[in-house]
Amino acid sequence: MSQTANSRRDFLKTGSIAVLASILAPHMVLAEEADVKAALDKLYSGKTMAAGKIKLDLPQIAENGLVVPVGIDVESPMTDADYVKAVHIFADGNPLPNVISYRFTPDCGKASASARMRLAKTQNILAVAEMSNGQLFTAKQEVKVTIGGCGG
């Protein structure tokens, strides 16, 4: 830092405060919003998806847009006859829609996993679970990305 900012009119230059930079996770450039529907169609075009069975574990408010915990948990006996084959997670406000795709096996014993993602702004997270019998289940949740501050 080359400045003292102690005199009456010293300016704080960009980068040293970035009050607003945290609105947008700085790792992301602003791009077109991700096309989640197109990404889903690529995988499961024309198939019906039901709500339920899959749960998203997400914070209501992201503490850090660069590192947002994302967990999924799918209800399943995880036997050779009946298990969760795959789970796909999408984000509709990032430049690209795909976040992660899991492939589970009955050896997992439990279709549950968690990772960390970047979120460019407040947006919806969508997860789709594909069961071994081909059935699809979905869950959706909004995560708020905020400027923060001013709490008391």
Next chain:
Amino acid sequence: MISRREFLQASAAASAIAAASGLGPLGRAAAQQKLSQADILRFDPLGSLTIVHVTDIHAQLVPLYFREPEINLGVGDDRGRPPHLTGQQFRDYFKIASGSADDYALTYSDFQSLAKNYGRMGGMDRIATVIESIRAERGVNNVLLLDGGDTWQGSWTALKTNGQDMVDVMSALKVDAMTSHWEFTLGAERVKEIADKAPFAFLAQNIRSAEWQEPVFKARQTYERGGAKVAVIGQAFPRTPVSNPRWMIPDWEFGIREAELAKEVETARSEGADVVVLLSHNGFDVDRKLASRVKGIDVILTAHTHDAMPGVLRVGDSILIATGSHGKFVSRLDLDIRDKKVAGFRYKLIPIFSDAIKPDAAMQAMVKKIRAPFEKELGRELGRTESLLYRRGNFNGTYDDLICNAMLKERDAEISLSPGFRWGGTLLPGDPITFESLSNATAMSYPACYRMEMSGRQIAEILEDVADNIFHPDPYFQGGGDMVRVGGMGYSIDVSKPMNSRITGMALLKTGQPIDPARNYVVAGWASVNENVLGPPVWEVVSKHLADVKTVKLEPNTSVKVSGA
């Protein structure tokens, strides 16, 4: 058996609030001589267990004036419900007489004259007297003393001693457990250092290491008191890394963590707890929602939003209490435990009238010793005020107007922004503005007063973001502070609207011109949560301003127009 207070609670079934105020209506003329320590402490004991709750003391060692909010809006399901009542509505709800001691302690009304009648409130030596008296009456082994946090921040002595003054005081009070929020602004290392050494438990079920998602603090502690096993679960302020600088606690993640909390409650029960207490810093509305979703919590000791209620609120089987802030109140909750269940309770919000309660000699000496090295600095008179100076309220308070004006002038800015903190005392017209009073409104670890350019669009985004943090209809999305204070600019806000459509009519006060989204404005502000913010501490900015103007006289602030409430 139904006691009188329980009956009052039953009769207020619609709201489930029990009016259980201790003092009852007092005529103003009789005010002072009627305020006796015996009356304040009088309590018809019940059962064998007493829980004593203090919270949000904000490091106030000595008595002060603190005016409760004039505007305290509830949104969504909480609209018009306690604690979102002020003035006459508050008096009507809790059956408080206008001009009574309770009215002075609990509402903003006629504050200036009532303050002269009833005097300052709080002071750790008076709190010590109250706690010792309860212990003497009930027996030390039947009383559990719990601190809801925001204890180690809010004064010059706390800032200069890195919270040690309050740690020493709370240790001397023999606090059993605490949870926290502003404590974290001392930095992760300091908090860990204190928590590891302290004679009390530092509890927080909702903090995990960012790297491996492992608990950072103890979640729960069980105490044998009053013949019962009492499990206390700590809940730190879930939004700490959003509301305060995350860089000070970079390795920790917070959040509400409802599912994990439910597991703690379950484990506590399975390990034989008779009573489960949540020592929470969630904020009242968050706790009200949480109580409807997490079963098996007997008592929620709320904090953070600084609400004081002279009665409990029941949600299902949970009892919620709100103890206020700044040492103005101590809560006493007697529980009758039978067959591993709460069979009955009795509650009193004990107002700490400093003129009526005799200071505890040992604590008085301790406070004096802590303050001695700072006494000269604290007493320094910076100016005088001809107006009532207060902060608390959803929108601009007069103390904030003073800070905002100082930033505009001293940093030559067009617009100033001051955070909506709920801490900081009140000064009466004619009072000197001492450095102590100013530091009570500003002392914290990221005080730099920055000066920078922001576009009109960026300023609007800040206002919308903060407004959503207060007026989101779902409490789980609320942060618990008040609206950011603004100098040099006016705006209108419709609190009922969704994010990005609440704020309209932003205009520069000097010219009356609408704020141009595309134009850059020179903005001064303080308490940025970002790292490496440059600028003088805000108390220096305000001190300089006061040296210049000498006397503060503020016109009523009409620059924020509120609707949708």
Next chain:
Amino acid sequence: MADEKKPVPRVRVPANAKAGELIEIKTLISHVMESGQRRDAAGAVIPRRIINKFTAAFNGKTVFEADWYASISANPYQSFFYKAKESGEFVFTWKDDDGSTYETKNKLTVG
């Protein structure tokens, strides 16, 4: 720069388990996870370089796989579960956009 260093994997997996026990496996690897969505000071797009696949195998059989995309955070974390059956060895593999693979092994004793 962090991306010049060789990624270091770290794994938390219990050394012992009972047969039929569900164990949680937590993994981390140091990596910049350059998203391909950023521009440098000159305005040029910084090319994507991420770890795009994580695989867990036990005694030679793949039990869990994750495809990671550009939204995954730097120093990626992955946790998942495994139902212990027999003693053996986990092999965890991370595949980088640049063709490199990083590997770590952990023994599990079941009994």
